Amino acid sequence: MRSLIDVIRAGRTVERHHPWPRVAVDGDSWLAVAGLLADGQLSLRGLWGEPSRVHMAIGAEDGSDVCVISLDCPDRRFPSIAAHHRPALRLERTIHDLFGLEAIGTPDSRPWLDHGRWQIRFPLGEQRAAAAPDAPPYQFLAAEGEDLHRIAVGPVHAGIIEPGHFRFTASGEAVVRLEERLGYTHKGVEGLMAGSSVERAARLAGRVSGDSTVAYALAFSQAVEAAQQIAVPPRALWLRALMAELERLANHLGDIGAICNDASFALMHAHCGVLRERVLRAADIAFGHRLMRDVVVPGGLAHDIADAGPAAIRAALGEIRRHFPALIDLYDNTASLQDRTVGTGSLNPALARQFAAGGYIGRASGRNHDARRKPGYRPYDVLRFEVPVLDDGDVNARVWIRIREVEQSLSLADQIMDGLESGPVRVPLQSPAEPTEGMAIVEGFRGDILAWLRLDGDRIERCHLRDPSWFQWPLLEAAIEGNIVADFPLCNKSFNCSYSGHDL
Amino acid sequence: MRKLLFQSLFRQPLTEQAPRPDDAALAELAAMVGDSARRRLGRSLSIREVDAGSCNGCELEIHALNNAYYDVERFGIRFVASPRHADVLLVTGPVTHNMREALERTYHATPDPKWVVAAGDCARDGGCFAGSYAVVGGVSAVVPVDLHIPGCPPPPMTILRGLLALLEQVDTAIAAR
Numbered sequence: 001m002r003s004l005i006d007v008i009r010a011g012r013t014v015e016r017h018h019p020w021p022r023v024a025v026d027g028d029s030w031l032a033v034a035g036l037l038a039d040g041q042l043s044l045r046g047l048w049g050e051p052s053r054v055h056m057a058i059g060a061e062d063g064s065d066v067c068v069i070s071l072d073c074p075d076r077r078f079p080s081i082a083a084h085h086r087p088a089l090r091l092e093r094t095i096h097d098l099f100g101l102e103a104i105g106t107p108d109s110r111p112w113l114d115h116g117r118w119q120i121r122f123p124l125g126e127q128r129a130a131a132a133p134d135a136p137p138y139q140f141l142a143a144e145g146e147d148l149h150r151i152a153v154g155p156v157h158a159g160i161i162e163p164g165h166f167r168f169t170a171s172g173e174a175v176v177r178l179e180e181r182l183g184y185t186h187k188g189v190e191g192l193m194a195g196s197s198v199e200r201a202a203r204l205a206g207r208v209s210g211d212s213t214v215a216y217a218l219a220f221s222q223a224v225e226a227a228q229q230i231a232v233p234p235r236a237l238w239l240r241a242l243m244a245e246l247e248r249l250a251n252h253l254g255d256i257g258a259i260c261n262d263a264s265f266a267l268m269h270a271h272c273g274v275l276r277e278r279v280l281r282a283a284d285i286a287f288g289h290r291l292m293r294d295v296v297v298p299g300g301l302a303h304d305i306a307d308a309g310p311a312a313i314r315a316a317l318g319e320i321r322r323h324f325p326a327l328i329d330l331y332d333n334t335a336s337l338q339d340r341t342v343g344t345g346s347l348n349p350a351l352a353r354q355f356a357a358g359g360y361i362g363r364a365s366g367r368n369h370d371a372r373r374k375p376g377y378r379p380y381d382v383l384r385f386e387v388p389v390l391d392d393g394d395v396n397a398r399v400w401i402r403i404r405e406v407e408q409s410l411s412l413a414d415q416i417m418d419g420l421e422s423g424p425v426r427v428p429l430q431s432p433a434e435p436t437e438g439m440a441i442v443e444g445f446r447g448d449i450l451a452w453l454r455l456d457g458d459r460i461e462r463c464h465l466r467d468p469s470w471f472q473w474p475l476l477e478a479a480i481e482g483n484i485v486a487d488f489p490l491c492n493k494s495f496n497c498s499y500s501g502h503d504l
Numbered sequence: 505m506r507k508l509l510f511q512s513l514f515r516q517p518l519t520e521q522a523p524r525p526d527d528a529a530l531a532e533l534a535a536m537v538g539d540s541a542r543r544r545l546g547r548s549l550s551i552r553e554v555d556a557g558s559c560n561g562c563e564l565e566i567h568a569l570n571n572a573y574y575d576v577e578r579f580g581i582r583f584v585a586s587p588r589h590a591d592v593l594l595v596t597g598p599v600t601h602n603m604r605e606a607l608e609r610t611y612h613a614t615p616d617p618k619w620v621v622a623a624g625d626c627a628r629d630g631g632c633f634a635g636s637y638a639v640v641g642g643v644s645a646v647v648p649v650d651l652h653i654p655g656c657p658p659p660p661m662t663i664l665r666g667l668l669a670l671l672e673q674v675d676t677a678i679a680a681r
Contacts, residue, residue, distance in 0.1 A: 113602075115601075115602045117601040117602050117604065117605075118601050118637050118638055119601070119637070120637055123637045123638070155603065155606045156554055156555075156587075156606050156610050158585035158586070159585070160553045160555075160563050160566050160567055160583060161555070161563065162555050162558070162560050162563065163555050163556075163557075163603060163606065183602055184557070184600065184602045184603050184606070185555070185557045185558070185559075185597070185600060185602070185603065186557075186600060186602055186638050187557060187598060187600055187633045187636055187638050187639055188633070188636035188637050188638035188639065189633075189636075191636060191637060191638075192632075192633065192635070192636050200632075203632055204632055204633075207559045207561070207631075207632060207633075207656075208559060209559060209560060210558070210559040210560035210561025210562070210563070210564055210657065211560055211561075211564060213559075213561065254564075254567075267505065267508065267509075270571070270572060271508070273568075273570070273571035273572065274518060274571060274572050274573070276568075276571070277568060277571050277572075277573050280568070284659075290565070290659060291561060291564070291657070293561070293656065326507070326508060330505055330508060333505075334505065498560065499560070500557075500558065500559045500560050
């Protein structure tokens, strides 16, 4: 079998693509990479389209050695990766929906984001088509057996959450099959970005997934800076990391409480909600917005931290340090709560590895991966932190990973504020004559976010943003199997995949 | 757990003072709600939240309404699981084409009298997503809207002031009859 090195040697390395190589290959090499993915020698980090080209980001299992493989497909067809490596499946269905590029040999040709409601087909493709007036209804996968019943849930759910549809097939209480149908919040972000200014695209990137607005703005900005080969001032880098850790803290605190709440343990929810609110208020004082939206911009920061910011953040961190240990004890010592979380929704480590699942989902199932470590970015190379990993893969493990990460983020935030240098927080962007390409992988609270873009002057020609949820949602279908229907909210919350980030 | 519960008895409550209802919201409502209220709500509102395509930012802040600082239930405002139980639909996001039918069906499943509150800048006119092939536009492009709460996302206190204005207006409209 051909190795990745052979594939790269046989291909043509594209110029002005930073910081990792992009290699244009032929169909045989494309399929050779599919084989390497199927063998587990490589991880799939992303798969996206252009009007007559497909790109695939790959890397080593530990997150290093990122590389983009590109295949021109002038006849609008490309060999299916999903036929060999299932994690590519929904991404391929999306490429077909958006660009009209057909994956030859795909095991599933149903649409994914296109629900037949857009009035056009292939909205980002070369040849747009009018939507079929009466598209056939979506065919859910079959589950056969005696006494099975189906439960349809959503897109409007019972709680204050995002829309999506879940189709359960159950035998009595036990879930036999769960099939997700997503795409309800598809807003056409990549279509809006194409041709827009960098500033407008940055605002859109910060609105892909509301809970990860800092992480998305960071991924997008780093990709722009990579494309233009710009060095951001150290103070901006450190403040970005501070915001990213505050975002992680707020989300993890919210999640820990919400998971317990889905096991009807409201006390944890109430206390974690207070701590989360403290973080958001400190962020508001420090950066002028509770979720810190539109502060990270290409070139640095829109503005420096407020004078009262560091004290407010330190007060919030102190509050968490005082109260969180008692909450950990409460979680650890409440048997009725543990009864719900231990052994529930177990995710097999082999599946987590196959899908290269990031974030607490991967780390709770034995995957030692954190984009802050590998491929890594500044300033995390000089900060001390641990990446917690567990092997159990159940709801309990996903709670504990979050608990440990709260502790790590507290320590990181302290280190950042202690080491913060004075200086400027922004450098101007350039307007290069030739198109340039850049990419970035950033660790959001949920996992690794990939941003890839091509700039033409000060305009975005094409930008693709890949949410960690793409490789996590399918695993929820696997984790719920054999669990009781009533445990689905608990499992779902412990995954906390993004709908909007996925649907884009 | 006993210690935590015991401490809660003696700690000062975290809950914020009740804010004044939002003046702009009151003005918008005076024009919109009018005489539509047909029964006394007993100063309570049941809200069904509908995400019609938002980025989830608004949901985070709506969630925060339930925390100890804002404690929205003290005003008789609570979030319910079904539109059948709701007086108010609190809708977020630009309405996507893929969510349009779900929003319409949720609206029709809500019994009269009902009010629709559009939360967030996207819910007003599609926000930064307006013009996309996948987006219909603001909430009012699909269902009639009684009140807009601006912001990206609106902070919990802003949402609370808007909802209090709605509560007050509904009450006055009924008392005047």
